[in-house]
Amino acid sequence: MQRSENFFAHLGMKNTQGRNHLLDVLEKTEIPLTAEDIYLKLKEKSIEINLSTVYRILDLFVAKGIVSKSTSSISNKSQFELAKKEHSHHLVCIQCKKTLTLAGCPLKCYEKKLKNKTQYDITGHKLEIFGYCPDCKFFANKQEE
Ligand SMILES: [Zn+2]
Ligand SMILES: [Zn+2]
Structure with a gap:
């Protein structure tokens, strides 16, 4: 896309x-x-850029609302993604950090109910689901034995 x-x-x-x-x-x-992920991806493409520049641009993108910043609950690092209208x-x-983006949001109805119940104006929520992917499941089960 251009x-x-x-x-x-x-x-x-x-x-x-x-x-x-x-x-x-x-x-x-x-x-x-x-x-760091972004920096490495740019390096792979032989793009000359400093990590500090990557940080600076990301901060700017966040300030402009192009990118949203969150903190990974696993690594405790800041992570970035394009700000989308549809969240x-x-x-x-939790083993290999492989991440799937889930379609849709299961909390929309719950937010409505909560609003009615508490009279709060709900402005958003965070939800992250953890587990072992198919590749790591076997390994994780082994360790528990
Ligand atoms: Zn895994
Ligand atoms: Zn949601």
Whole structure:
């Protein structure tokens, strides 16, 4: 997908190569990435960039609302993904960290009920599901024996 030339201009940002490359990486992945993940992916493509630059661009993207930042409950690291209108949840393997993005949100109805019950204006929620993926399941069961 080709971004319009005005993409950054609309947001009052300069269109730099680093910003474009970083956005490319985020657009091509389904799962949240840490700054190091992004840095390594850029390196794989032989793109010259410093880790500190990656952090700086990510902070800027977060400030502009292009990217959303969260903290992985497993590694406790900051992770980044494109901010989407439709929010989603992740299923994470606690062994190999393989992450699936789950379609839809199971909490929408619950939020409505909660709002009626508590009179709170609900603005959002976080939900992450953990487990062992098929590859790690066997290994995990072995350890418990
Ligand atoms: Zn796994
Ligand atoms: Zn949800």
